[in-house]
């Protein structure tokens with residue numbers, strides 16, 4: 001096969017929703033949602049709680065099915081896939097759940113190692129990968145603990161480590177920073193930026209916090225001369241094009257664009273202003 | 280939806296879940312370790328209560344019926360009577376109901392809390408089929424363990440009956456044992472193994488179905504656990520009637 005130009009590749013949609021509707025009983029939760037997440041792009045989803053953000057993420061994973069509309073992953077229409085067919089697609093997606101959703105009968109080690117154990121890999125390889133992932137989220141000390149012994153933030157970080165095992169091309173974050181202290185929240189955002197800029201991971205990032213949007217849409221990661229990862233702010237040198245924001249209201253997308261456009265929209269649209277500034 | 284429709288719908292979903300659990304086993308992975316682990320939890324874990332309940336059931340059978348048998352001069356047949364009742368009826372049903380209460384409830388509660396804490400979703404997101412990893416091993420373990428537990432209940436009941444007839448009614452032990460051996464026929468053995476096989480299927484399917492269908496947070500877990508135990512107990516007792524009739528037709532109604 002011919003080599004794909006990385007710039008061209010970035011134009012491919014990793015996730016695509018086409019006019020998706022979803023009802024729970026009689027309640028319309030998604031009202032004709034269409035959007036795409038390109039390869040290497042981070043899509044930030046904002047919206048009131050109960051607005052259908054987690055629902056969108058579950059649809060991407062095929063955990064629930066839409067009532068109408070199509071959903072494509074890497075150009076592959078997964079809408080009508082059966083559960084066994086979905087299993088193959090899910091191999092390339094990592095998911096960070098709102099509350100961590102750790103298996104509480106398994107230790108931190110076994111939680112993070114879950115996917116690798118399922119693949120039947122030899123234990124030395126598993127251990128190396130698990131330690132690497134736990135170091136990544138700064139939790140190597142907790143390796144032998146049970147989930148019930150961890151704080152909320154630690155559980156979330158173990159959830160992130162578990163989602164990133166096996167280097168998924170797509171990672172879905174469902175409010176990964178909710179209820180965490182600012183430094184931990186910052187660490188998680190840096191992680192997302194690193195995945196986006198250094199590993200070309202596509203992601204959906206659901207959040208309520210303005211600070212996260214600021215980090216994600218104005219900073220980028222590069223490797224400096226010493227080989228270290230450093231974060232730089234966008235400016236004259238570079239304008240970030242791989243992070244977009246989407247606002248959901250009553251099942252519809254009422255805004256979609258870059259952070260600059262969002263700031264502009266906030267001056268004219270009272271709903272967006274209230275959403276961003278609380279009044 | 281009317282009550283009947285609801286019932287039929289649940290029956291359909293439950294049956295589908297059970298079929299899926301077996302059907303998907305044709306492809307790897309098959310989770311043998313989980314099966315062994317579940318057999319250990321269900322089988323070994325339930326042995327003490329089965330021993331205890333079996334023992335006293337056998338004992339009370341003798342207590343209740345010895346005098347009636349003696350009235351007809353048939354006290355030497357008390358061992359046969361105990362064995363017959365245990366093998367054909369009380370062993371399977373008793374083990375079934377005890378396991379429905381102890382294991383069925385635990386399975387529903389476990390799967391139910393995994394649902395409400397999104398662990399099932401997480402499992403699916405990580406590419407594991409919960410039907411294969413959680414449902415199939417539990418049903419298979421019950422199919423293996425419940426017949427064995429029934430045998431344990433039978434043996435323990437016979438011992439209980441023997442001790443009662445010896446120490447309360449002064450019946451000679453050899454008389455008791457020889458009448459017990461008379462009753463251990465091929466037909467009785469088939470019945471005592473076939474019934475719990477079906478009861479195990481009922482407990483496993485109902486418990487997993489109710490567990491995976493849990494909604495409404497921790498309160499929901501409590502509700503589905505109760506429903507699981509009630510439903511599987513009722514279905515066991517009803518199924519017992521039809522199984523008995525079917526086995527009578529197949530094996531012949533005589534001893």
Ligand SMILES: Nc1ncnc2c1ncn2[C@@H]1O[C@H](COP(=O)(O)OP(=O)(O)O)[C@@H](O)[C@H]1O
Nearest residue numbers: 024025029047048049050051052053054055056
């Ligand atoms: N399993 C479910 N059954 C019924 N309603 C649900 C279910 N899951 C979510 N909902 C409803 O769908 C709406 C969207 O939920 P969700 O996507 O979780 O919102 P968000 O993540 O934006 O807070 C909410 O109003 C919620 O009540």
Ligand SMILES: [Mg+2]
Nearest residue numbers: 053054098174
């Ligand atoms: Mg949510």
